[in-house]
Amino acid sequence: GENVEQHPSTLSVQEGDSAVIKCTYSDSASNYFPWYKQELGKGPQLIIDIRSNVGEKKDQRIAVTLNKTAKHFSLHITETQPEDSAVYFCAAHPGGYGNKLVFGAGTILRVKS
């Protein structure tokens, strides 16, 4: 089955700097890669996703890149703000009926002001 590894486990950046979180996956059949942000005491919130037919996707200050050959994908947050502080999860889905979304272990992002 699919296995997703996420690094780093914690990341501290200064306000205004960029943050990058990286994930690798094992199942070459995976074709959908969402990123979730979880704030304290809340449920995971979908912030951006990418499908295997696209190499990069951007939404304001966040972007995701995908390298299918190397089986890794990354989340980039530019101009970080204190409200970006949260736990971020990557995930991968091998597609098809009956398969499941597999999550990475999460990255605690702290933005220092």
Next chain:
Amino acid sequence: DTAVSQTPKYLVTQMGNDKSIKCEQNLGHDTMYWYKQDSKKFLKIMFSYNNKELIINETVPNRFSPKSPDKAHLNLHINSLELGDSAVYFCASSPGQGEREQYFGPGTRLTVT
């Protein structure tokens, strides 16, 4: 106008008791899920229902029984609660099965004493 809602938010109970968590979504989605988040924040799927049909049933003790009375509701009943059941349980929904975006509820923190 909450998209995915869960009740209760907190649940404190003693070992051996039976409890239920309710979930409702008003997004018109066909697929609903239950996830468990452990103390290390790791998110793992437990069950998935598509149009009231059980699609995914991970290696979960028989004490856990999901019930979907209709497409908009997915409840989780837990019998004979154990200390190890303490976790945060999230309900989620998506427009369909497979590689589709999932939207999470706010979570239910279950504490078994």
